[in-house]
Amino acid sequence: MSAPIPTTIKLQKTSRSLKLAYADGREFELPAEYLRVLSPSAEVRGHGRPVLQTGKQQVALTGIEAAGRYALKLTFDDGHDSGLYTWDYLYQLATEQEGRWQAYLEQLRTAGASRDPHTSAVRFQP
Template sequence: MSSPIPTGIKLRKASRTLELEYADGTRFSLPAEFLRVHSPSAEVQGHGQPILQTGKQNVALVGLEPAGNYALKLVFDDGHDSGLYSWDYLYRLGQDQDRLWQEYLDRLRRAGASRDPDVSVVRILP
C-alpha cells in the first residue's frame, strides 16, 4: 500500500521548512537541511552507498514544483535540484525524521565532518 498524498503543501522560506498536511490530520514539518541531506538524487544516494552531505546547515529551499502526480522537485539555494521526492518518500521522511536525523548526525561525527559550511575538520592520524 502506498503512502497518502498530501492535502496541503507549504514552503515556509523564513523558517526554511516544508510543511506537509494529510487528510487524516498527520502533519510533518521538514527542515530544508534535513531534506537536502536526504535527497533521493543519485548525487546524494550514490549507487547503493549514500554520499555523506556536509556543510548544509544553512541551506534553504527556494522553490518546489510538482512532478506529475507522484512527487515534488525541490530546489535548494546551493543549486541542488535533481531529486524527485515521491509522496511515499516524503511520508517516510516525515515518519522517520527523528531516527534519520540522528543517524545523519552520527555519520557526520564518525566522519569527523561538520554541518557548518564554514568549518573544515582535519583529522590527525596517529
C-alpha cells in the same frame, strides 16, 4: 500500500522548511537541511554508495514543483535540484524524521564532518 498524498504543501521561507498536512490531520515540518542531506538524487545516494552531505546547515528551499502526480521536485539555494521526492519517500522522511536525523548526525560525527558550511575538519592519525 502506498503512502498518503499531502492535502497541503507549504514552503515556509522564514523557517526554511517544507510543511506537509495530511487528510488524517497529521502535519509535519521538514527542515530544508534535512531534505537536502537525505535527497533521493543520485548525487546524494551515490548509485549505491551514499555520499555524506556536509556543510548544509544554512541551506534553504527556493522552489517546489509537482513532478507528475507522484512526487515533488525541490530546489535548494545551493543549486541542488535533482532527485524526485515521491509521496512515499516524503511520508517516510516525515514519520521517521527523528531516527533518520540522528543517524545522519552520527555519520557526521564518525566522519569528523560538520553541518556548518564554514567549518572543515582535519583528522590526524595517531
